Amino acid sequence: MKKHKLAERVGQIAPFQVMAILARAKELASQGEDVIHLEIGEPDFVAVxxxxxxxxxxxxxxxxxxxxxxxxxxxxxxxxxxxxxxxxxxxxxxxxxxxxxxxxxxxxxxxxxxxxxxxxxxxxxxxxxxxxxxxxxxxxxxxxxxxxxxxxxxxxxxxxxxxxxxxxxxxxxxxxxxxxxxxxxxxxxxxxxxxxxxxxxxxxxxxxxxxxxxxxxxxxxxxxxxxxxxxxxxxxxxxxxxxxxxxxxxxxxxxxxxxxxxxxxxxxxxxxxxxxxxxxxPDVLAECEERRQTMNARRLILLEGLQEIGLPVVAPAHGAFYVYVDVSGVTQDAMAWCLALLEKEKVALTPGADFGIKDAHKYVRFAYTCDGPRLQEALARIARFIVS
Ligand SMILES: Cc1ncc(COP(=O)(O)O)c(C=O)c1O
Structure with missing residues (x-):
């Protein structure tokens, strides 16, 4: 007798690796840790x-x-x-x-x-x-x-x-x-x-x-x-x-x-x-445009900061609110690196394996969905983590 049998397609859907990061980030936050969230693909604004x-x-x-x-x-x-x-x-x-x-x-x-x-x-x-x-x-x-x-x-x-x-x-x-x-x-x-x-x-x-x-x-x-x-x-x-x-x-x-x-x-x-x-x-669109400019300012902070800490962004990141960064200079396993970074420096990022196959283990995604000072703080923590 078949019991509790899910459709085969469910097995073909890989769970997101970032879920492990999210779960741990939540746990750390509940323990009073100051986690910087750069893993979530969601603007830190609400509807106008x-x-x-x-x-x-x-x-x-x-x-x-x-x-x-x-x-x-x-x-x-x-x-x-x-x-x-x-x-x-x-x-x-x-x-x-x-x-x-x-x-x-x-x-x-x-x-x-x-x-x-x-x-x-x-x-x-x-x-x-x-x-x-x-x-x-x-x-x-x-x-x-x-x-x-x-x-x-x-x-x-x-x-x-x-x-x-x-x-x-x-x-x-x-x-x-x-x-x-x-x-x-x-x-x-x-x-x-x-x-x-x-x-x-x-x-x-x-x-x-x-x-x-x-x-x-x-x-x-x-x-x-x-x-x-x-x-x-x-x-x-x-x-x-x-x-x-x-x-x-x-x-x-x-x-x-x-x-x-x-x-x-x-x-x-x-x-x-x-x-x-x-x-x-027009008023809503004007506010959205202001927010776009805010996002751009953050993008520039991140691009410059990543360059300074030795994680240069090779591919142009001209839109959305993401930067996809090659971390192969510091790790051969982006997921393990993300977990260790979260553990040690409380910065949450998304590993490349959630987005593809080729070279995915070399990449992490940064979402610049927090303000400039928080981004600077995240960069300082990552720099400390890299040299530790
Ligand atoms: C490229 C892309 N398409 C589609 C979606 C789905 O977005 P939503 O269903 O919130 O409109 C996302 C969400 O992050 C996305 O990044």
Missing amino acids: EGVADAGVLAIQQGKTGYTSATGLPELKCAISDYYRTRYQVEVSPERIIVTPGASGALLLMASLMVNPAEDVLMPDPCYPCNRHFLIQAGAKAKLVETNACNGFEMDLGALADNWSDSTAGLWLASPSNPTGAVLSRAYISEAWEKVRELGGHLLVDEIYQGLVYEGEDFSSLSIDDDIFVINSFSKYFAMTGWRLGWLVVPEWAIEGATKLAQNLYISAPSVSQHAAVRAFS
Whole structure:
């Protein structure tokens, strides 16, 4: 008799190594230790006041029922206006499918565009959950090796070599988690040209859009209407727990995406949607821009400080709030190094193994989600740890 048997796919999902770091960091904090958290991929800001107020008002007014599966019409219009005014691209509201976070959008995308037993190409390293969303769809990710000296960009010249009859498409992210790399318009255009020739789809995850400090902050939607794009209120708008994102699909995929959205999650959270309409007001956007500048100042502190302590950042970290650092000069095992650093100096980082395979043991991800003085303190502690 089979008892307590989980589905096989659960076994294919590797637990995150950072969970061990998080658990230990919590334990140390509960013992009164001063832990500096640079491991969490979440802004240390909350939703801008006007947005939070709009959420409260929605609750008070009882706007708490399901919405249409693809999202509140006024939110879809606000997102469409945002694309027009900020990114000079026309995206009809009908093409915007509002989802429970970018996570919901990725799940929707995997269900919409990938058949069981197919694979999707993505760079190594990349956002780890992508692989798991594909497993959920009965498919799998095929990680393509990259190099720090090329900014962790997948070599498009080798795309055809990595492509097979079972490849459904290519998933990219810009700015990237965990590297902070920003892809250029020329790169995305070339990727799209090649993917189209190969007969696949291209998805660009733009969840860190707006958090660009060097290079062009653009949307891949301005390259072609047939490119799929994901975004979210989690990062630029600092609304992680509001669980709201979106997927932009080509006209021909609207009906299929709508059907799936209705079945997978009925609708994204309605209170969050009412609040998010307010996110595109000039005062809110002005505050988000101020926060971007704050993030950039932190980035510069970190880049300079890492250089000083002998952990130079080889690949450009031009966006998001991450720096992906090669620690192979001081350790051959980034995970063990992260655990020892936490134990000794109470600084929490994420080991590279959570993001990829090739060279993952050499890398750690820093998230600059605490203020400048805390970053300086973290750098001083790491410097002490390296020489100890
Ligand atoms: C690249 C990338 N995509 C998607 C997500 C999921 O974000 P959310 O579901 O909060 O919108 C994250 C979260 O860190 C991410 O880094």
